[in-house]
Amino acid sequence: MGMDIMKMVEVVGIALGVIGLILTIVICALPTWTVKTIIAGNVATTEVVMYGLWMSCVTQGTGKTQCEVYNYMDNWEYVLQPARAMIPTAIILGVLGVMFSMVGAKSTNCIKDKTSQAKLIIIAGILFILDGILIIIPVSLVARSIISDSSTQIEGKFELGASLYIGWVAAALLLIGGVTLCITVGVFGWMMGIFGWILSLVASALSVSIPFMHYPEPHYRHIWMVLMTTSISSILGALGVMGSIFGTRCCNCIKSNRIRVKARFIVGIFFILAGILQFTTVFLVDHYLRMDVHLQLSPFALFTQHKLVILAEVCRWSASMLLIGGTILCCCIFKRNQPDSTTTTSTSR
Template sequence: MGMDIVFIVEMVEVVGIALGVIGLILTIVICALPTWRVTTIIAGNVATTEVVWYGLWMRCVTQGTGQTQCDNSMWHWRYNLQPARAMIPTAIILGVLGVMVSMVGAKCTNCIKDKTSQAKLIIITGILFILAGILILIAVFLVAKPIISDSSTQIEGKTELGASLYFGWVAAILLLIGGVLLFVTVGVFGWTMGIFGWIVSLVSCYISISHYYYIWDMKKVLMTITSISSILGALGVMGSIFGTRCCNCIESNRIRVKARFIVGIFFILASILQLTTEIVVVHFLIMDVQRQLANLVDFILFDLVFLAELSSWSASMLLIGGTILCCSIFKRNQSDSSMTQSTSR
C-alpha cells in the first residue's frame, strides 16, 4: 500500500512537470509568432485586400495575391504591447528555471536523496510555474481587452483575436495546473491555497481603502472587514512559515498538527470575512444603486463588481486551504494514537 501511494505521488509529480513543460513550449511559441492580433483590411476587390498579423516583435502583411511581407514596424500598437513584451519573456525565464529546478528535485531523477530538500525544490518549481502562468494571463488579458472592447481598433479594418491569445490562455492554465499538482505532491496544497487567497485579499483591501470616497458609510464597513481579513490571513501565513515540514522550524509532530489547525482556523475566518465583503457589495448594488450611484456609475460600478469578484476568489481559496489544514489534524491524531498503542503493547 505504501509503495502504491509513493507511485501515485511520483506520477502526479511527473504530470505536473509535464504540464509545466508543455505550457513553457506554448509560451515560447506565442512569443515568437506574430499572431496576437489579426486585422483584415477589406478593399474594393480581392487583390487589394490585406490581412495584417501583429506579434510581440514584428508585423506581417499578407496581400490578396498571397504575397507576405514582415517587418518590425510596431509603433502604432506599441502601447498595448509594452507590458506583454516584458511579461512573456519573464514568464519564459520563470518556466525555464522551474523546469531546471524540477529536474534536480523530482523524485524520479534521484539527483537529491534527501526528501526535505526534494520537497523544497518541488515547492520552488510550483511557485515558478504559477508565477509564469499569472504573468501570461495578465499579458493576454491586457492585449485582448482593447481588441474586444475598444471600438477605435476597428478604424483600419476588422480586428480579431489572434491564435497566440488562445494558446496563451492554454499555456497559462497548464502552468497553473502543473504548479498546483506539484504542491499537492509535497502536501502543501492547503498552505498554498491559503497564501494565494491572502494575497488576493490584500488587493481587495487596497481597493476598499483607496476607492469609494463618495460613499463614506460603505467605505468604512468595507475597510473594516477587509482589513481584519487581511490581518487574519497574515497571521495564517506567518504560522504556515513555521508549521510546514520542509521548514524544520518545529520538530514535534503534535505541535505541527496544532499549528496547522490554528492556521486553518485563521484562513477560514478570513474567508468568512471576504464572503461578507462580497455580500455587502452585492446587497449595495441591488438595493442602493439607483439612490447612491446615480451620478457615479461610470467610475465606481466597475470597481464594486471587481471587488466582489476578488472577494469571492479570495474566500474560495482561503476556505479550501483552511479546510484542508483543519481536516489534516484527524489523520495525524489517528496515526499518533495508533503509534502509542503499538508502543504500549
C-alpha cells in the same frame, strides 16, 4: 505504491510546465497575436496583416509573405506593450521553474535530502503559477481590446490571432502544473491561503482609500464596517500564514507529526474565519449598492459604485482562496494517524 503514484503525479506536473514553457516561447516568437484582413477588389490584391510582439507580417493574395520589425509605433503596438514585458519575464520564470523541478524531482535523485527536494518542488510550483498569471494577463488584455474594438472600417477589422489561443492553453498548463507540484508536496492548502491573504491586503487597501477619494464626506457612509471586516480578515490571514510556515512538512520547525497536524488544523481555522469575513464584506457591499438611495442620487455615484464593485470582486476571490485553503488544511486531521517522528519504536521482545 502510494509513493509511486506521487512520483507519477510529480512527473505530470513537470511535463505540463515544460509544455507550457514551449508554448510560451512559441507565442513570443510568432507574429500571430492579431490578424487583420484587408479585402480589396480582387483576390490578388487582398492582404492579411498579422501583428506579433516584435514584428508584423503581410501575406498577399498571391501567397507572398513579407515580415518586418516594427520601425514606428501605431495603436496596436501600444496595446502589445504589456505583453512585451510580461511574456519574456514568463519565459525566464518558466525556465527557472523547469530547472528547479528537474533538480528537486524524486525520480531524478539529484538531491537525496527529502526536505530540500520538497522546497525545490514548492519553488518550482510557485514559479509555474506566477508564469501562468504573467501569460494570461497580457493575452486577455489584447483579446479584450480586439473584442471591444467595434469599428467596422472599410480596410478590415482586427481578429483574434492563433497566439492568443495558444497563450491561453499555455497559461492553463502552467497553472495546472504548478498546482499539481504543490499538491504532491502537500502545501497546496497553505498556498491558497497565502494567495487569499494577499488579496485580502489589497481589499484592505481599497477600503482605506475609498473614503479619501471623496473627502470631506464619503458617499459610502458605512465604509467603516467594510474596513473593519477586511482588516480583521487580514490579521487572521497573517496569523494563518505565520502558522502555516511552521506546520508544513518541508519545514523542520516542528518535529512531532501530531503537533504538526494540530498546527495545520488551527491554521485552517484561521483561514476559514478570514474567508468568512471576506464574504461578509461582499454581502455588505452588495446590500449597500442595492439599498442605499444616497448613492443613487449622488453625482459621483457611478464612480463610487465602480470602486465598490472592484472591492467586492477582490473580496470574493480572496474569500474563495481562503476557504479552499482552510478546508484542505483542516481535512488533514481526518487522515490516518502517523507515527510520531520524535518517538522511537520499541523493539519486539
